[in-house]
Structure formats: structure tokens, C-alpha cells
Amino acid sequence: MVAPRRVLLPPLPTAAAAVAVSSAAAAAAAAAVLAPTGPLGWAAVLAVALAAAMAGTVGWPPLATDVLGLHGTSLPTVRTGGHSVLAGLFLAYVRAGNAKRLVELLCDWQATVGHGVNYQVYFFGRRVVHLVDPVDVRHVQVRVNPPRDGPTMRHFGTPITPDVLVLLDDRRHAAARRLVGPFLLGPRTTDAVLRVVNDQLGPTGSWTRRLDALASGGEVCDVDSLLVDFTLGVIHEVLFSEPWVGADAHGRARAALTDFFRLQYLSFVPAPGLFSPRSVAALRAAGDFFVNYVGAMEARRRAAYADGSRARAPAADLFDILLADLDSSGGVYESPRRVAADVMIFLAGGFDSTAHSISWALHELLLNPPVEACVREELRSCSLTADTPLTADHDGRLPYLTAVWNETLRKYPTVPLGSLRCLSTDVTLPSNGSVLPAGTAVAIAPYPVLHDPARFPAPHEFMPTRYLGTSPSLAASAGSTAHPAFGAGGRNCPGQQLGAVEWKAVMVRLLTRYRVARAGGQVTKETAFTMRPAGLRVTLSRV
Numbered sequence: 059m060v061a062p063r064r065v066l067l068p069p070l071p072t073a074a075a076a077v078a079v080s081s082a083a084a085a086a087a088a089a090a091v092l093a094p095t096g097p098l099g100w101a102a103v104l105a106v107a108l109a110a111a112m113a114g115t116v117g118w119p120p121l122a123t124d125v126l127g128l129h130g131t132s133l134p135t136v137r138t139g140g141h142s143v144l145a146g147l148f149l150a151y152v153r154a155g156n157a158k159r160l161v162e163l164l165c166d167w168q169a170t171v172g173h174g175v176n177y178q179v180y181f182f183g184r185r186v187v188h189l190v191d192p193v194d195v196r197h198v199q200v201r202v203n204p205p206r207d208g209p210t211m212r213h214f215g216t217p218i219t220p221d222v223l224v225l226l227d228d229r230r231h232a233a234a235r236r237l238v239g240p241f242l243l244g245p246r247t248t249d250a251v252l253r254v255v256n257d258q259l260g261p262t263g264s265w266t267r268r269l270d271a272l273a274s275g276g277e278v279c280d281v282d283s284l285l286v287d288f289t290l291g292v293i294h295e296v297l298f299s300e301p302w303v304g305a306d307a308h309g310r311a312r313a314a315l316t317d318f319f320r321l322q323y324l325s326f327v328p329a330p331g332l333f334s335p336r337s338v339a340a341l342r343a344a345g346d347f348f349v350n351y352v353g354a355m356e357a358r359r360r361a362a363y364a365d366g367s368r369a370r371a372p373a374a375d376l377f378d379i380l381l382a383d384l385d386s387s388g389g390v391y392e393s394p395r396r397v398a399a400d401v402m403i404f405l406a407g408g409f410d411s412t413a414h415s416i417s418w419a420l421h422e423l424l425l426n427p428p429v430e431a432c433v434r435e436e437l438r439s440c441s442l443t444a445d446t447p448l449t450a451d452h453d454g455r456l457p458y459l460t461a462v463w464n465e466t467l468r469k470y471p472t473v474p475l476g477s478l479r480c481l482s483t484d485v486t487l488p489s490n491g492s493v494l495p496a497g498t499a500v501a502i503a504p505y506p507v508l509h510d511p512a513r514f515p516a517p518h519e520f521m522p523t524r525y526l527g528t529s530p531s532l533a534a535s536a537g538s539t540a541h542p543a544f545g546a547g548g549r550n551c552p553g554q555q556l557g558a559v560e561w562k563a564v565m566v567r568l569l570t571r572y573r574v575a576r577a578g579g580q581v582t583k584e585t586a587f588t589m590r591p592a593g594l595r596v597t598l599s600r601v
């Protein structure tokens with residue numbers, strides 16, 4: 059590994075200017091030589107300018123390699139071992155994104171520069187710094203807490219409004235988090251989740267009937283897909299205190315959110331115009347669906363207040379809190395569209411990330427019978443059976459299951475790429491004093507941080523014992539800065555308690571009622587914003 063030199067990099071516009079100047083010069087030179095007269099001639103000039111821009115993009119950064127104490131810019135393409143030339147880095151990224159293998163690409167890059175080593179990559183003259191040194195990660199996420207990188211995460215706002223929670227400026231973002239935080243991180247969310255899970259997966263619950271039917275027929279099922287449906291129902295009930303309204307609403311929402319995530323990887327690429335008109339139309343249709351749905355839910359709620367069938371206060375759910383704020387002057391939510399946008403973000407954040415964390419845990423229990431035996435033994439020792447509802451009191455009494463949760467999210471952080479931030483001020487990295495200039499895009503992806511062998515020996519092994527004795531409370535563990543599966547700081551995941559409680563409640567319900575067996579097939583990591591175990595096929599049988 060090359061020892062970093064500490065040299066201050068010229069500010070970002072220098073890079074962009076270098077690319078612009080080299081492509082303009084190339085275009086001028088080509089124009090002089092080709093003397094274009096028709097469209098073909100101009101197309102040739104354009105092609106030369108484009109090639110110069112790409113060459114400039116990749117050719118300029120080596121001058122900057124090792125400045126900032128970072129490494130990189132010549133990185134292998136995924137699984138080929140070959141090094142990227144010219145636009146190779148960009149193409150490798152797009153190819154890996156299309157193949158839903160961005161995690162593998164990131165791991166290859168990380169292995170090239172060394173585990174725990176920060177590095178930089180360039181896309182079209184723009185530097186993206188990947189931070190993995192834990193000291194720097196902590197500093198930037200918690201102390202600096204930069205906003206998300208608006209231009210490259212713009213599609214989060216595309217469907218409804220750019221004023222969506224994840225993209226708000228610091229002041230408005232903090233106000234929104236203060237509004238929803240007490241609900242999402244408090245007992246009302248825990249109670250709501252336990253009520254829904256215990257009801258639907260309880261002895262007479264609708265989901266239990268569905269799973270019992272699969273079990274008695276010995277049917278092979280895609281357990282992850284079932285769980286995605288289930289968790290979309292849970293997050294809806296936490297938001298609205300009722301199931302999805304309308305025959306096809308649940309299905310349409312799932313399709314819309316899937317469309318929304320499918321394109322997410324392109325938003326990490328800081329180049330304009332990457333979305334095809336068809337994709338943009340699909341995103342807009344998804345946005346329209348949510349605006350209409352939330353509008354109808356609002357009308358329904360207001361009618362219930364008006365006829366007295368429901369009290370306006372105290373707020374029973376997150377939707378009540380959002381509507382009360384909408385009705386107040388100077389609140390966080392100034393329009394119904396803003397409410398619809400954030401409802402969409404909570405639904406998006408809260409469904410498949412949690413579903414996949416349950417599926418990955420089941421996958422590992424199937425691979426590790428001694429771990430499964432320990433979990434089952436712990437459930438027995440707490441007298442948890444298929445007929446016993448899980449309560450909030452059980453949390454501290456299930457340390458082994460808690461360790462399995464932590465280890466599942468370490469090995470399979472289900473939002474593996476985290477989010478892209480943009481520095482508003484110059485930031486000095488505490489690990490080596492390097493300065494990242496304001497405007498730098500910073501990626502803090504949980505996956506490489508949680509697979510650093512220096513911090514997690516044998517990172518590809520599933521060892522819940524790493525966490526035994528360290529984290530008595532489920533909600534407080536995986537969200538810490540030492541375990542950044544949920545990010546950290548002011549823009550961390552507000553749904554971590556919800557996800558943790560739901561994961562545990564579902565695991566208890568499934569394991570006390572069913573035995574799960576593998577039904578063949580290869581399980582691979584498939585990343586489209588969230589990371590799922592593709593190919594996980596199982597059969598269920600009653601315990």
C-alpha cells in the first residue's frame with residue numbers, strides 16, 4: 059500500500075475546468091483539421107471533444123493521486139481484474155449497477171487500495187471521496203454531518219418534489235427530524251410494530267394462515283419476496299394505523315417503490331441526463347400514485363375527525379403528526395405534496411430494507427445450524443412459543459438473538475451503499491490531517507466499513523458471538539457509529555428502532571411456529587439501493 063502524502067488538492071473547479079479546457083481545445087483542433095461542413099463533420103468534432111473529455115476525466119486525476127492522503131483513480135473493473143482505462147471506471151460502475159452488483163465493485167476497489175483506506179474516484183471531472191477509515195467516518199457523519207449531495211441524489215425528489223426529507227437543507231431537515239423523531243424512536247412505534255406483527259403472524263393472523271397454507275402444501279417459496287409484502291404492510295400501519303386502502307394499492311405501491319429504487323444507482327453518478335424519458339415517466343407515475351393515495355388518506359382522516367369517529371389529538375400515528383404540522387402555521391410541512399413526498403420516503407425507507415434483514419438472517423441460520431440451535435434455545439428459555447406474543451419487555455432478555463441481528467446487519471447491511479453527502483465547508487480528516495475541500499462529494503458506504511478485517515476478523519464469517527455482551531439493547535446496537543449499518547449523526551436512519559423491533563418480532567414469530575429448510579438454488583447479493591438475497595428459496599413446516 060502506498061503511504062499517503064499530505065498535499066492540498068486544488069479546489070474542485072480546477073478539475074472541471076481542466077476537463078472543459080482540454081475538450082474545448084480538442085474540439086477546436088478537430089474543427090481546424092476536419093473543417094466540418096455537414097452534420098457528419100460536426101459529429102466527428104463532437105466525438106473528438108467527447109473523447110477528450112473522457113480522457114481528461116481519467117487522465118487528470120493521476121496528477122492528484124495520493125494527495126489528500128487518498129488513493130485510487132485506477133481501479134479494477136468488477137471481477138475481471140483488468141484496470142480501467144479512459145471511461146472504464148464510469149462504464150464499470152454503470153455495468154455493475156445494471157447487473158445489481160455494485161457491492162462487489164466497491165469491494166474490488168477497496169481491496170485494491172487496501173482495507174480501511176480512504177480513496178477517491180473521478181466521474182467526469184468530479185471527485186467522489188470514499189471514506190472508510192472509522193475515525194474519519196465518525197467525524198464526518200457525526201460532527202460535520204454534511205447534507206446529501208443534491209445533484210447526484212436528485213431523483214429522490216423527482217417523483218413528487220425536490221423538497222423531500224432526505225434532500226432538505228440542514229435547518230429544515232433538523233426541524234423535520236425533531237418532528238418525527240419522538241414518534242419513530244419512542245414507545246408508540248414499538249407498540250404499533252408489535253401489535254401488527256403479533257396480530258398478523260399470531261395464531262389466527264392473516265399472514266399465519268397464508269404461511270400455514272404454504273407449509274401444509276410443502277410449497278417452495280421466495281421468502282424474501284413474501285417478507286417485502288409483509289413489511290410494506292407493517293410500515294403502512296405504523297404510518298396510518300390501518301392496512302392499505304383499496305384493492306390494488308399495496309401492489310401498485312410496491313411496484314412504484316421498486317421502480318424508484320431500480321434507478322437509484324444512477325443518481326450516484328454525477329452526470330446529468332442519465333435517466334431515459336421512459337424512466338423519468340415511470341418515476342413521475344410513481345409520484346402521482348403517492349400524491350393521489352396520500353390525498354385520499356388525508357380526506358379519509360379529516361372526515362373521521364369531522365364525524366368524531368377519531369380524535370385529532372393525541373396523535374396516534376405518524377400521519378396524524380404530519381397532518382397536525384401541515385395545519386399549523388410555520389410548520390415543517392407547508393403543502394400536502396410535501397407530506398406525500400415524505401410518506402413515500404418513509405414507506406420506501408421502511409419496507410424492503412427490513413424485509414431483507416430478516417431474509418439474510420434466515421439464510422445464515424440455514425447455513426449455520428449451531429447458531430439456529432442457540433437462537434431456538436434462547437427462545438425456549440424465555441418461554442416464547444408460537445402462541446406467546448412478543449412484548450417490549452422481551453428485548454433485554456434475548457441477547458443471543460440481538461447478537462444475530464447485529465451480525466446480520468454487519469455481514470449484510472441492507473442499505474450497503476449508504477448515501478452520498480456533499481461537504482459545505484473544508485473538512486480536515488482526523489486520521490491524517492488531510493483537507494477535503496468544500497464541494498467534495500463524500501460516499502460513506504456501510505458495506506466496506508463493516509467488512510474491514512482489521513476491525514472484524516474473518517469478516518466473511520457469520521459470528522454473532524462478536525456482539526455477545528456488548529449490546530444489551532437491540533435498538534441501541536446496530537445504529538451506533540461502531541456499526542454504521544444505519545449511518546450516524548443527524549441524517550442517520552430514523553427508522554432503526556422500527557426496523558430492529560420488527561426484525562425481532564418477525565424472527566420470533568417465524569421460528570416459534572415453523573422450521574425453515576433450503577430448497578436449493580444459489581443465493582447471491584443483489585443490490586438495487588437495498589441488498590437482497592436473490593435466489594433464497596425455502597420450504598416451511600410446522601414446528
Ligand code: HEM
Pocket residue numbers: 199223224225235242293403404405407408409411412415471472473476477504542543544545546548549550551552553554556557
Ligand atoms: C434494517 C433496516 C434498515 C436499514 C439497514 C436502514 C439503513 C439506512 C441508512 C444506511 C440510511 C442512510 C443514513 C445516512 O445517510 O447516513 C437510512 C436513511 C433513512 N432511513 Fe433507514 N434503514 C432501515 C430501516 C428503515 C425504516 C424501518 C425506516 C422507516 C421509517 C427507514 C427510514 C429511513 C429514512 C426516512 C432515511 C433518510 C433519513 C434522513 O434523511 O433524515 N429506514 N437508512
